[in-house]
Amino acid sequence: MRKVQLLIVGAGPAGLSAGIEAARAGVQVTIIDENLRPGGQLFKQIHKFFGSRVHNAGVRGFRIGEKLLQDTKDLGVEVLLGYPVYGIFPGGEVVYGTADGAHQMKAEKIILATGANENNLYFEGSTLPGVMTAGAAQTMINLHHVLPGKRVIMVGSGNVGLIVSYQLLQAGAKVEAVVEAAPSIGGYGVHAGKLKRAGVPFYLSHTVRRAMGSTEVEAVELVELDHFKPVPGTEKIIEADTVCMAVGLTPMTELASLCGCELVESRGLGGLVPAHDHNMCTTNPDVYIAGDISGVEEASTAMEEGRLAGTAAAESLGYISEAEAAEKKAEIHRRLDLLRSGQFGAKRAEAKAEIEKSFAQMQRGGEVG
Amino acid sequence: MGEDRRVAEHPILEDLREPDTYILYDGKRIPAITGEPVAAALLAAGVRIMRHTTKTGQPRGIFCGIGRCNDCKMIVDGVPGVRTCVTPVREGMVVETQEGLGEWRDLV
Numbered sequence: 001m002r003k004v005q006l007l008i009v010g011a012g013p014a015g016l017s018a019g020i021e022a023a024r025a026g027v028q029v030t031i032i033d034e035n036l037r038p039g040g041q042l043f044k045q046i047h048k049f050f051g052s053r054v055h056n057a058g059v060r061g062f063r064i065g066e067k068l069l070q071d072t073k074d075l076g077v078e079v080l081l082g083y084p085v086y087g088i089f090p091g092g093e094v095v096y097g098t099a100d101g102a103h104q105m106k107a108e109k110i111i112l113a114t115g116a117n118e119n120n121l122y123f124e125g126s127t128l129p130g131v132m133t134a135g136a137a138q139t140m141i142n143l144h145h146v147l148p149g150k151r152v153i154m155v156g157s158g159n160v161g162l163i164v165s166y167q168l169l170q171a172g173a174k175v176e177a178v179v180e181a182a183p184s185i186g187g188y189g190v191h192a193g194k195l196k197r198a199g200v201p202f203y204l205s206h207t208v209r210r211a212m213g214s215t216e217v218e219a220v221e222l223v224e225l226d227h228f229k230p231v232p233g234t235e236k237i238i239e240a241d242t243v244c245m246a247v248g249l250t251p252m253t254e255l256a257s258l259c260g261c262e263l264v265e266s267r268g269l270g271g272l273v274p275a276h277d278h279n280m281c282t283t284n285p286d287v288y289i290a291g292d293i294s295g296v297e298e299a300s301t302a303m304e305e306g307r308l309a310g311t312a313a314a315e316s317l318g319y320i321s322e323a324e325a326a327e328k329k330a331e332i333h334r335r336l337d338l339l340r341s342g343q344f345g346a347k348r349a350e351a352k353a354e355i356e357k358s359f360a361q362m363q364r365g366g367e368v369g
Numbered sequence: 370m371g372e373d374r375r376v377a378e379h380p381i382l383e384d385l386r387e388p389d390t391y392i393l394y395d396g397k398r399i400p401a402i403t404g405e406p407v408a409a410a411l412l413a414a415g416v417r418i419m420r421h422t423t424k425t426g427q428p429r430g431i432f433c434g435i436g437r438c439n440d441c442k443m444i445v446d447g448v449p450g451v452r453t454c455v456t457p458v459r460e461g462m463v464v465e466t467q468e469g470l471g472e473w474r475d476l477v
């Protein structure tokens with residue numbers, strides 16, 4: 001069986017950053033992704049990032065992705081594309097698929113950076129062609145340059161819903177409505193402001209009751225909500241050919257469960273996540289995580305977490321000294337703290353601290369038991 | 370069908386490409402770009418129904434766009450159950466709407 005020192009599953013911003021960091025320290029790194037294109041969600045993100053210079057503010061997502069890819073090339077990181085990882089077994093045996101069947105390799109250390117899955121909503125007609133996730137629409141317009149439809153209803157006003165709505169406008173579609181069940185907009189004011197200026201109507205305290213059409217979406221019925229309960233008589237029908245759902249993400253933890261990482265519920269960060277310490281190590285000491293799998297945040301935090309996991313893995317493989325690693329990790333944490341500040345960030349910081357607390361409890365429990 | 374849904378102008382995207390090849394969709398020639406997902410070429414031509422379900426024959430189309438949900442399966446070059454959102458276009462590919470689980474077809 002083929003042996004590798006460090007295997008990273010997922011070539012999104014988290015996985016690529018982890019690989020770069022570990023390779024810089026001298027670790028032999030292999031990154032594997034089921035996608036034919038590396039970059040994960042980054043290559044769909046054509047808007048400029050916020051924050052400070054160290055966080056690539058003002059740089060568009062896909063440009064950041066190109067830089068990461070170039071760095072992996074320069075450092076000689078092996079990137080295997082089009083290969084889904086099906087399972088990981090005790091001792092670091094990894095099973096993955098290629099065009100000619102299943103293969104195995106063995107890894108000393110593993111970093112899981114598999115990202116998150118998009119959540120769905122169920123309503124009458126939600127399986128009609130034309131109903132899709134916001135990510136599907138974003139992939140079609142920004143990667144493949146094809147409009148999924150011309151008149152779109154966006155369900156969900158978090159940042160994904162707002163950003164994808166704006167990108168649909170940029171691609172030439174009309175956004176007929178942004179529908180939000182809560183009484184207020186979920187995402188950043190700047191993103192919402194751009195849509196409002198473009199004349200996109202917001203339906204707050206509303207939801208989709210059904211998508212109508214014989215073979216494809218032709219119209220959508222909305223209903224007003226009072227404390228999340230439909231108010232009879234408030235139904236309205238809007239003509240549209242596409243419904244996009246941007247109703248949250250759930251960390252993809254299957255592989256982590258398979259390799260024995262204990263999970264913990266994090267309400268603020270998307271649901272069950274592998275418990276992890278301050279340096280992204282899970283309850284399986286050979287397995288680290290980074291990015292959305294460890295709690296759904298954003299690309300900038302995913303990259304910093306990747307660097308953290310890459311540093312920790314390099315340290316445990318003996319490529320950097322404890323002192324050097326401590327310095328690096330402290331620096332990364334300073335940047336993470338900046339990213340996790342402010343109105344939205346502080347909540348994420350709290351949720352992360354909770355996860356680390358659970359991890360510590362599990363470790364103590366393990367020692368006692 | 371028949372209308373082109375390719376993004377023609379864009380404030381940020383630069384590498385907008387024109388079709389350089391074609392695929393056969395239920396016997397009809399549809400312009401396509403080599404390497405783009407089959408589903409993108411179909412969407413561009415206004416085709417959004419990829420298959421019908423086994424028991425009730427309901428239509429299904431692109432849902433996740435990244436190979437995870439299986440809604441976009443079609444019969445491609447005689448092979449049923451191919452996820453068109455992650456299958457790159459090759460010249461002259463034969464793509465058919467899938468009924469239920471579909472049937473294997475011998476193309477030669």
Ligand SMILES: Cc1cc2nc3c(=O)[nH]c(=O)nc-3n(C[C@H](O)[C@H](O)[C@H](O)COP(=O)(O)OP(=O)(O)OC[C@H]3O[C@@H](n4cnc5c(N)ncnc54)[C@H](O)[C@@H]3O)c2cc1C
Binds near residue numbers: 033083134
């Ligand atoms: C529609 C959408 C829009 C978003 N927009 C923004 C935005 O504008 N700004 C922002 O900051 N964040 C955005 N996000 C959040 C985004 O998830 C994070 O920014 C970031 O991409 C997370 O990085 P990651 O590396 O953890 O995961 P991803 O970028 O999702 O990468 C994970 C990779 O792992 C691979 N993978 C998963 N499982 C396997 C397996 N079993 N075998 C092999 N490979 C596997 C996947 O193919 C993927 O390439 C958006 C998310 C979505 C879904």
Ligand code: FES
Binds near residue numbers: 431432434435441455
């Ligand atoms: S659209 Fe989900 S697998 Fe293709």
